[in-house]
Amino acid sequence: MTFSNQIKTLKENWLILIIFLAIILILSNLTPSNVFQGFNSISKSSADIAYAESSRFYPGINQDFAPEESDRKITKTISTSIETKRGNFDLTTNSLKNYIKESNSILINENINSYGEGINKRKTGSYSIQVPKENYESIISKIKNLGEIQSFNENLEDITGNYISIQDTLELEKQKLKRYQELFETTQSTEEKITLTDRLFEQERRIKYLEQSLNNQDLRIEYVNVYLTINEKQSNFANISLITLKEIIRSFINSFNKLITIIIWIIPWAIVFWIIRFFYKKFK
Numbered sequence: 001m002t003f004s005n006q007i008k009t010l011k012e013n014w015l016i017l018i019i020f021l022a023i024i025l026i027l028s029n030l031t032p033s034n035v036f037q038g039f040n041s042i043s044k045s046s047a048d049i050a051y052a053e054s055s056r057f058y059p060g061i062n063q064d065f066a067p068e069e070s071d072r073k074i075t076k077t078i079s080t081s082i083e084t085k086r087g088n089f090d091l092t093t094n095s096l097k098n099y100i101k102e103s104n105s106i107l108i109n110e111n112i113n114s115y116g117e118g119i120n121k122r123k124t125g126s127y128s129i130q131v132p133k134e135n136y137e138s139i140i141s142k143i144k145n146l147g148e149i150q151s152f153n154e155n156l157e158d159i160t161g162n163y164i165s166i167q168d169t170l171e172l173e174k175q176k177l178k179r180y181q182e183l184f185e186t187t188q189s190t191e192e193k194i195t196l197t198d199r200l201f202e203q204e205r206r207i208k209y210l211e212q213s214l215n216n217q218d219l220r221i222e223y224v225n226v227y228l229t230i231n232e233k234q235s236n237f238a239n240i241s242l243i244t245l246k247e248i249i250r251s252f253i254n255s256f257n258k259l260i261t262i263i264i265w266i267i268p269w270a271i272v273f274w275i276i277r278f279f280y281k282k283f284k
Contacts, residue, residue: 066161069160071160072158073158073159073163074156074158074159074160075156075220075221076136076156076157076225077155077224077225077226078140078152078154078155078224078225078226078227079152079153079227080143080149080153080226081149081150081228081229081230082143082144082146082147082148082229082230082231083147083148083150083230083232083233084146084148084231084233085232085233086232088147088232089122089125089230089232093125095146096127096143096230099142099143100129100139103131103132103135103138103139104135105130105131105132105135106129107127107129108128109126109127109128110125110128111125111127112125120234122231122233122234124229124230124232125229125230126227126228126229127226127227127228127230128226128227129225129226129227130223130224130225130226131223131224131226132224133222133224136224139226143228147230150231159217159221162217163214163217166210166214166217167214170210170211173203173206173210176203177203177204177207180196180199180200181200183196184197184200
C-alpha cells in the first residue's frame with residue numbers, strides 16, 4: 001500500500017482514529033488541560049532553575065579586609081552561662097556587681113526572672129556587660145568562680161577594613177567641607193551663598209555621623225562585650241509529689257484492663273490445649 005493510499009484510508013476512518021485516541025487519553029488519565037499544565041510546569045521548573053542559577057551567590061574576595069595594615073582592629077564578644085548553688089542566686093548577683101564596679105565595667109542590661117513555685121522555684125538572670133579590654137582577663141576569671149560553667153564561647157571579629165574605610169571617607173568629607181567653606185568665603189552671589197549654606201550644613205552633619213561611627217568602632221575595640229547568664233540550680237526534690245487518688249484509680253483500672261486482656265488472650269489457647277489433651281488420652 002502506497003503512502004497516498006494510507007492517507008486516504010486514514011481520512012475514511014477518521015472517526016475510528018478519534019475514538020482510539022480518546023481511549024488512550026482516558027486510560028493514561030491525560031486530558032488536553034493536563035497536557036498543557038504539564039508543559040506549563042516544565043516551563044516553570046526551567047524558569048526556577050534559571051533563576052536559581054542566576055541568583056546563586058558566589059563568595060568573592062573581601063575588598064574591605066585591608067591586609068596591608070599591621071595594626072589590626074579586633075573586637076571580642078564573650079557569651080557564657082554558669083549555674084550557681086540553690087539559694088545563692090542573690091549572693092552571686094551581688095558578687096557579680098561588685099566585680100563590675102571594681103573593674104570599671106558597665107552593666108548595660110540586667111534581666112532577672114523566677115520560674116516555678118514552692119520547692120520548684122528557681123531564679124535565672126541575664127546580663128550584658130561592657131568590660132575594658134585591659135580588665136577582661138581579671139573579671140572573666142572571677143565570673144568563672146561564681147558557679148559551675150555550663151557554656152563559654154569567645155568570638156573575635158576583625159574590623160580593620162571597615163575602620164580604615166570610615167577613616168578614609170571621613171578625611172575626604174573634611175576636604176570637601178573645606179572646599180565648600182573656601183567657596184563660601186570667596187563668592188559674592190547671594191544665591192550661591194544660600195546654596196553653599198545648605199551644602200555646608202549637610203556636609204557637617206555627614207562628618208559628625210562618620211565621627212560618631214568611628215568613635216563607636218573605637219569603643220567596640222576598647223571594650224569587650226560579655227553576655228552572661230546565671231542559672232540557679234534546681235532542687236534535687238523538684239517535680240516530686242505524692243500520688244493522688246485519681247492517679248491510683250487510673251493505675252488500678254489500667255492494670256485491671258491489662259489483666260483482662262491477658263486472660264482473653266490465654267482462653268483460646270487453653271481450649272486448644274484441652275482438646276488436644278482430651279483426644280490424646282482417648283486414643284492413647
